[in-house]
Amino acid sequence: MLKKRSHLTLSLIAILLSFVVASVVMLISGISPLSFFLSLIRTMTGMNLRAIGKEGFFNARYLGEFIQMAMPIILTGLSVGFAFRTGLFNIGAEGQVIMGSVGAVAVGILFKLPFYIHLPLAIFVAALCGALWGWIPGYFKAKFGVHEVVVTIMMNYTALYLGNFIIKALPGSDNQKTVKLAATSLLHSKFLRQLTGNSRLHWGFIVVIIALFVYHFIIEKTTFGYELRAVGFNKDAAEYGGIKVSSRIAYSMAIAGAFAGLAGAMLTLGTFDYGRVIGTFENYGFDGIAVALLGGNTAFGIFFGGLLFGGLKSSQTLMQASGIPLEIAIIVSALIILFVAMKNGIDLVFEWMDARKRSKDESH
């Protein structure tokens, strides 16, 4: 069994190994890993290490873009993490993000309301749409014992096409996007934009901070969270203890979906100001899996994991500009998931080294 204190170590090892492997891939294909890392650092700190002491060394725009990119990823991390705590694997965050986006867009376009109602309503509807999209597979699992993994994957594709259909059907849409959302429904902030060199940073970070606290509070402090954790570790024992396992599974997936739905709101109400027809998945949900695993499903860990992945995703523009295929960021994300999944293996290696050290000590 994995010890808690070693999770941070294992996560750091996983990140390190992923960077090493990705560097090898880049070297093989004639790309300089150095520019990759410089792009990443520049994105996450705003500092261009190639221009130390020169003009353009620091650019707050990168910082703002990086933070706004991390927001939806932290939220999908919370989504996947929440389900994990109940022993469920929410591969469906991807689809829940899409449904959340669509919900927010619909509210933004169809209603005319003062901002103090319009914006909260749009965010709420996004969470609700995500929750519904999460609740369906949760309910199927609870009621029919269907494994959530295959169903959520299918729901992702359904969401992709259904979402596009709704976006196109909204009044005024063309084949690519909707009309602009009402300004009263947006998270945009002139102040934050000016502060960060005209980046797309928006008020959504407040939603993210609240979500992090809510996550921690539900899981750790409430009887409901206790029940979810019990179900996650051992369904049979939870049932024995009198916990209604089926309903907890459905609720857990719904709440997980709500977090992902909020991520959708970040995208349409914050990053953009219109709804988009998308050709394929944008990987927010899959990044969420990596973030949750990396962060050990705690609010704290997910926050930092989300920042890293936000950085990776946000640095893609800089990478493309310096001739690095932006897919390297996807490769790194996937490798991190893979290496975190190997934690048992990494642990075994540690144990083996410990045992060797011990037997050496004994023989002396």
Add this chain to the structure above:
Amino acid sequence: MEQFIVEMRNITKRFPGIIANANVTLQLKKGEIHALLGENGAGKSTLMSVLFGFYQPEEGEIFVRGEKVDIKSPNIAYELGIGMVHQHFQLIDNFTVVENIILGDEPGGILIDYDKARKQVKELSLQYGLGVDPDSKIEDISVGMQQRVEILKVLYRKAEIIILDEPTAVLTPQEIDELIGIMKNFAAEGKSVILITHKLKEIIASADRVTVLRQGKYIGTVNVKDTTEGELAELMVGREVNFDVDKAPAQPGEDVMVIKDLWVKDQRKLDALKGLNLHLRRGEILGIAGVDGNGQQELVEAVTGLRKVEKGDIILQGKSIINDSIRERITKGIAYIPEDRQRRALVMDFRLDENIVLKTYENEPLSHGLLLDEVEIKKKGKRIIDEFDVRSSEGIDTIVRNMSGGNQQKAIIGREVDLDPLVMVASQPSRGLDVGAIEYVHKRLVELRDQGKAVLLVSFELDEIMSVSDRINVIYQGRITGDVLPEETTVQELGLMMSGSKEVTLA
């Protein structure tokens, strides 16, 4: 020097944190039945896993027929003529008997010659009088038959040295007698048998010699004809043991729970309980005797609410509870010590205190509305581990997975007794525990009874049923076939009822 067919010399096997075998020696003669005796956790199974090639020992040597061997895998064990009948059957439920037997040593080339296989199995079955049908699926045959399939697997591989790991746990007394007959046949043919067990009576009845292990250490080897049960028990436990449970006669009161014509289905949707009736009184321990798989599990789960009742009724203090949820039944006074504590009773990755409140976390003062009260939870945890002497490395903060089986069980008992129940359902509460812990469990059950609670004790160990119960009900194929008092019956009579050959009901 005497020639042994198997000699394990000075075997040491370590696992992270424990030494399972420390310098253990075992010498097996050709044609003998050799018992390997020890408590749960004494290292018997580990030693045999070493002989069978599952584990490699850190130190020590193994000789087979005088030659030093290195048994790296079960394959090599089989080549040396060593076969093992596992305690937990290694059978594939939806495969046929033949498929199970030939797996890994299939006749024919790339294509399996099923005709030949079937013929061989039939012949072997006939030769040893096992009466196994080669084409049945495992899931359709009885546990006793399944054991014979395990024995056939070993014979099919022409084993000369046969290891039987706790083979009698699942059998009726009559089936045990038959098994002893089969073992004696083997010995008469020149095969050698190692019998792993903690049951003294069987050793006296069947074995020639016995080797005793205690806490991973070799204690000694004695001739069975020169020893007694008491002596063996002392060797096994390391002190004088009194197997009689210390208790005053029961003072049963009125019926607290009555079960009427209960029908319940098992996992496979087949009827497991077929019109079961029983009644349970205040201040008595009712023992349910029977061979595993006759509906005990379903009975217990129907009472506790884990399994749906198809027909019939369970009445607690005059009111039906079959439509109550699990939590409602807990509140109404049904406590439960499950058979599989790690799967059912404990969230192994939770802390000890979190496990202690598993059934009560929603009650004041452990929580207020939706909010957990950590302070109160810890307080309750501390109280229970003090009261019930639960020992662990970090007190209530210990992750339960890191606790010993005995202390896990104490924590469960503590939690359940603290519910102050009307009915305590205890299903195989002493399974997998050492003698000290078993005594503790029995003492607590008797205490509960003396406080006027009712105890429903399910056990496959007839000795436990006989010594702990105040009254015994025998379960066979989903019905109660006997209602007797322990002082007025014998193991033989119970055995007949357990196999459906006899029915007795108290007037």
Add this chain to the structure above:
Amino acid sequence: MNLISSIVTLSLIYATPIIITALGGLYSERSGIVNIALEGIMVIGAFVAATFTPLNEAALGGWTPWIAILLGALAGGLYSLIHAFVSIDLQANQVISGTALNMLAIGISVYFCQIFFNQQRTQTFSRGFVKTNVPLFSKIPIIGDLFFKRMYYTFYLALLLVIVTAFILRKTRFGLRLRASGEHPSAVDSLGVSVRKMRYTGVLISGLLAGLSGGIMVLTQATQFTAGSIHGVGFISLAALIFGRWNAWGVLGAGVFFGFSQIFAIFSKDIPILAKVPAEIFHALPYILTIIAILLFSRRSAGPKAAGELYDVSKR
């Protein structure tokens, strides 16, 4: 009649990759390893086949697609070994490992498209597989029209693989041991058969078949490889495996069913009542049908008992 025969033919063409990949999944799951990475393995196979084809078709002519899918299969096999190593030797959660490999496949293949072709897709090839009228058979009335005209030979390859798989699982020593590994691994080990080897073999075969299928898919349904080339067919194959109850003939039936649901979008334009329904609904249809199918079959699901469970020899 014309419409019906082209619907049938096209269904079978779209069913081909689903059937082959699902057969791959069958080997893996029967050995006890859940392989959710099928989608990613198909991506790798498709990428390799679609990269090989445009670069070599001038030189190799008609043989190109066959060599291409063979290379796709090999690449898929190699790629699947990562899953085998991570989930068998390192005891990782099989679903998480599979998810990572699905993502990695897209990342790697598009990354190398950028390196090789300077775009997020491969160069287009002039032709992949060619539809053929099978000699003799296509002359049979009705049956010839339905099953042997304007068909790719790869469909018959899929049929052959179904037959071979059914035979291997039922009749051979390997099949018995493979199935046993997925049901009760410790029983298999106790009889001296290495569960590890069986599982490695099962996963490897799944990788070879999924890689092959990815190659076939891109060379029969597209003109180049893109990130969207496989668009969930690997997952649909997984559903076909469940729908087909982990049985080769069942997989064939389920594969044809899902193939049919895939082509709905294409034909809906020609059928007046359906033409008004937006295309997105038909695109979503196979996935919705999959969910419904899983729900219908949930009560009777009969998967290998030990599939997906960690099996740790030392914890016996």
